[in-house]
Each structure stands twice: as structure tokens, then as C-alpha cells.
Amino acid sequence: MDSTGINILVAAYQDVTRADGWIRLAAPTQAVLRVLQLVGVNDLIDCRPTLREALTL
Template structure:
């Protein structure tokens, strides 16, 4: 894909079951894009945790597209907090894109937005 292009994941996404989480992984310009749909909590967090695993990846660059996340509890916060230094230790980075207002408020209250780059749009998160 060309520089700055947003990956086409619309066709690959499926609606999660009520209270569930869908994680669709794509790649654009060497950046792994995780498009999330649904809720992140202690029942669904394992899917996100697995998708954010950077074991064996050199310089991982990951954008988590959160515009379709309707709820996130402390489980999701802890997964993101753990993934950030893991990506940095491997020479890469983690960015959050377009969190919905309620999710953004949670990120801000806990202070996650102070150390994990949180961008207003997916396009912004994909730019260098």
C-alpha cells in the first residue's frame, strides 16, 4: 500500500458477539494495524493480548485502531500498558488510533495517553 494509506479492512471485519471483541490484523507500509470492534474486558482481553504479542519481532510498529471499541475496563488498560514497553524494548512502538470518546476518557483518567501515543485518527497514527 502507498505511504499513509489506510488499510482496507472493512470487508474482513465481522461483528463481534454481544460483549465480544473482534480483532482484525492487517499491515500497511510495514505497520501492523489491529482493528478492534466490540468490548475489551477480562473476558475478551486475551484476543488483544495475543494480537499485541511482539515476541521475536524486530522493531514492531503497531497501530491499534480503537474507533469501534465501545467499552474498555482495567483489563484492556493493563494489556496496553504491558504491550507498550514490550514494543519499545524490541525497537518499535505502539500507537492508539481514534478511541471513541468514552474509551478516550478512560485512557485519559488513568494517564495512558501520557506515555502511549494516542492519535485522533487512523491516518494520523499511520503517519511518521
């Protein structure tokens, strides 16, 4: 994930939280999780280890 991906994710997060929504990532790789942590948005985005878990409300 590069800066474009981070910018899109942050913009999407801002949009969905204004609408009382949320973002959940399904099965992000360790590299993606590390980038989210480095940028400081890992606490804002719900990450689940599998697609099935991500789709469960």
C-alpha cells in the first residue's frame, strides 16, 4: 500500500463515519497492517483475518 491507498482509505473513513458507517478490511496482509500502524490509522479501521469474519456484523 502506498500513499495513494492510504489517502483513499482515510478519505473513505471520513465519509463513512459522517454517515455513521464503518470500514472493515478482510484479510489484510502483514505489510498492509504495518503501513496502517505506521501511519496511525490502524485503530480507526477494523481488520478481520477472513472475509467471512469481515462480513459478519
